[in-house]
Amino acid sequence: MKQALLVINSGSSSVKFAAYDVARPDSALARIANGRIEGIGGKPRLLVWGQDGALLEDSRISVSADPVLGPEEAFEALFDWLGRHAAGRTLLAVGHRVVHGGERFARPARVTPEILAQLDGFTPLAPLHQPHNLSAIRAIASLLPELAQVACFDTEFHATQPWVAQACALPRHITEAGVKRYGFHGLSYEYIASVLPGHLGAAANGRVVVAHLGNGASLCAMQDRRSVASTMGFTALDGLMMGTRCGSLDPGVVLYLMSGLGMSVQAVEKLLYEQSGLLGVSGISGDMRTVEASDTPEARQAIELYVYRVGQQLGSLAAPLGGLDALVFTAGIGENSASLRRRVCEDAAWLGVALDEDANQAQASGPRCISTPGSRVAVWVIPTNEELMIARHTQAVLQGRGAHDWRADGM
Numbered sequence: 001m002k003q004a005l006l007v008i009n010s011g012s013s014s015v016k017f018a019a020y021d022v023a024r025p026d027s028a029l030a031r032i033a034n035g036r037i038e039g040i041g042g043k044p045r046l047l048v049w050g051q052d053g054a055l056l057e058d059s060r061i062s063v064s065a066d067p068v069l070g071p072e073e074a075f076e077a078l079f080d081w082l083g084r085h086a087a088g089r090t091l092l093a094v095g096h097r098v099v100h101g102g103e104r105f106a107r108p109a110r111v112t113p114e115i116l117a118q119l120d121g122f123t124p125l126a127p128l129h130q131p132h133n134l135s136a137i138r139a140i141a142s143l144l145p146e147l148a149q150v151a152c153f154d155t156e157f158h159a160t161q162p163w164v165a166q167a168c169a170l171p172r173h174i175t176e177a178g179v180k181r182y183g184f185h186g187l188s189y190e191y192i193a194s195v196l197p198g199h200l201g202a203a204a205n206g207r208v209v210v211a212h213l214g215n216g217a218s219l220c221a222m223q224d225r226r227s228v229a230s231t232m233g234f235t236a237l238d239g240l241m242m243g244t245r246c247g248s249l250d251p252g253v254v255l256y257l258m259s260g261l262g263m264s265v266q267a268v269e270k271l272l273y274e275q276s277g278l279l280g281v282s283g284i285s286g287d288m289r290t291v292e293a294s295d296t297p298e299a300r301q302a303i304e305l306y307v308y309r310v311g312q313q314l315g316s317l318a319a320p321l322g323g324l325d326a327l328v329f330t331a332g333i334g335e336n337s338a339s340l341r342r343r344v345c346e347d348a349a350w351l352g353v354a355l356d357e358d359a360n361q362a363q364a365s366g367p368r369c370i371s372t373p374g375s376r377v378a379v380w381v382i383p384t385n386e387e388l389m390i391a392r393h394t395q396a397v398l399q400g401r402g403a404h405d406w407r408a409d410g411m
């Protein structure tokens, strides 16, 4: 009997998923399909693409009693589709991206009701993501109670950071209560770290900064392919300017918003997570494509500030690394916006970055080097694959191996 794994990345208005064949006897994973349910809370649609990228499904999901589609109905529609296209496969387990694992979860975990309750405790630290990650687990547990579910954490990869990179300069009792810099986008960084040797050779183990520039955005400094520092901290708000999040901000601003402007905690949370970043500064959109396509002065300034912040934070990571051997761009903006990469690389010339503009502009989608042969810093674009990392960890947990040994990938 053929077996499959399902990976879920559940957000506020969409659920992304990918299904993998567990081929025997070597347990290699091959993606069979991927897709998303979009428009949750509005007019929901199910979109599925096959192995070869061909669109297999694009349909409205009919909503029964309630006019708004909840997570359970969304997953019912997904499992219905998967059941009709299973081709004799049985579903072994579901692996989930869970943004915050706090101090307690340094490895992927098979979800139990107790673990779910503990993960609920991190919701205030990741209000944009954690509730949706967990409601997906709950919805699937109520639909298919016997199905194994594994949580894989975005914080996990950063557990190797030295104390100084994780510490906040706050009184000890606050730090001991868990207020420290965790870092995020760990599943993306782990994937990039796993494929680095295949592309960079020996330089993979040198001083590398990976720029994950998507709707959320952060930089990770790696030495020997382990995280030594990250621009995101206690929450996924810190560091770079993002689609709708502000990034680094003087904490005095938060105090002023509340005590000076009388804003409530909820209003400040909404402002910083959902109304700031590219959206707030451009006044148009939090989507880079839309902002790049606009020629208003506000849109231009939004990109200028975005680039300035990437450069500034790149410098802040080059400092603990003691220089830079490689810079890797990944995620939606990092993989697709040649003009953003050019501007970031121009500002990073002082670090030894020399961009090959033809290579940067080339229409390509796979991993590629975009620096000149003489550049002191190798610059690469490497598409990320968080779903594959989650599938590999899920499989490892099911096999009792605890976590996937990504350092051995591609060696």
Ligand code: ADP
Pocket: 213, 214, 215, 216, 243, 286, 287, 288, 289, 290, 292, 331, 332, 333, 336, 337, 338
């Ligand atoms: P998420 O963090 O939700 O996974 P993605 O990694 O898909 O997000 O990144 C989404 C971002 O990538 C959006 O700001 C989008 O505009 C941007 N993006 C995607 N393609 C392009 C492109 N061709 N040029 C500029 N930005 C792009």
